Amino acid sequence: MLTLKYQRLEQRLGYHFQDKRQLQLALTHRSHGATNNERLEFLGDSILNFIVGEDLFTRFPEAREGQLSRLRSQLVKGETLAEIAREFELGECLILGEGELKSGGQQRDSILADSVEAIIGAIYVERGLDVCRERVLVWFAERLNKLSLNTSAKDSKSRLQEYLQAQRQPLPEYVVVQVGGEGHAQIFTIECRVVLSKQPTQATASNRREAEKQAATLMLTQLNID
Incomplete structure (x- = not known):
């Protein structure tokens, strides 16, 4: 049974897991033990790249391959995923080993970004691509809507x-x-x-x-x- 903070996380995600163990697994960092989110992260990374790439392909029919790749890289990079994780207040829900807890792992960009990918992977495993696509596009909507082919690649x-x-x-x-x-x-x-x-x-x-x-x-x- 998930505690109130995980229920609130599901509300922010806009998705309620049928199997709460999938959410717990997606939030479990490798520092916590052998059962962790690395496999879900691997899957979620691939799915995220596909969903964002597909949306950009449709959104910018006149764009060249290089332009699409540049736009996608801006959206799926670790910095952006960590920003989204903070919008979800994901840090407080992460399941970390004692060392990571003491060293501030709840705020580490790489851990936050990986957890977003793992959640994407977990949603895909539970409900498939259509539901996963719908959630990801909602999470990225504001950023996607701000894009143009002239969007600067500069940091x-x-x-x-x-x-x-x-x-x-x-x-x-x-x-x-x-x-x-x-x-x-x-x-x-x-x-x-x-x-x-x-x-x-x-x-x-x-x-x-x-x-x-x-x-x-x-x-x-x-x-x-x-």
Whole structure:
């Protein structure tokens, strides 16, 4: 029997598992033991690439292969999946080994991203492709709708820097506000500060560069920069 937090997760996912063991398995990291989500992650990764690729193929009939591949890579990369995991508040539901718990594994991008793929795999196993496709496209709808063939492939830090340069403003400042976890598995909290915004943005990730990129993404949104 799943606890209330897992029931709430199902509500956020918009999918209720008939076999709750599938959800538990999808949330179980390999650090917890031999029975873990790696096989579901493998399956979910393949299905996610297919579903997103199929949608892009239909959405952009005039696009070339290279353009479709670029757009898909933006959507299925670990950074995007970790963002979606945080939207689902997935971290609090992960089943981790003691070492990962102590080192902040609940907030590690790679673990969060892998768990999203595992959930996709679990939905496919339980209900098949049609139901799985419907859920994935709902989760990715906002991001898919923002895409165009002119969507920049540059990361958020580059886009923010170029925007500020065009506005003749100082470059963004990235400040480490907290470092947690053990030495081999640190968690960085980074603040992004720009002159054009009185309110800095803050992000947490398993490495400094990733946290800076996430903070820059939040700043782009705050400044209403597409």
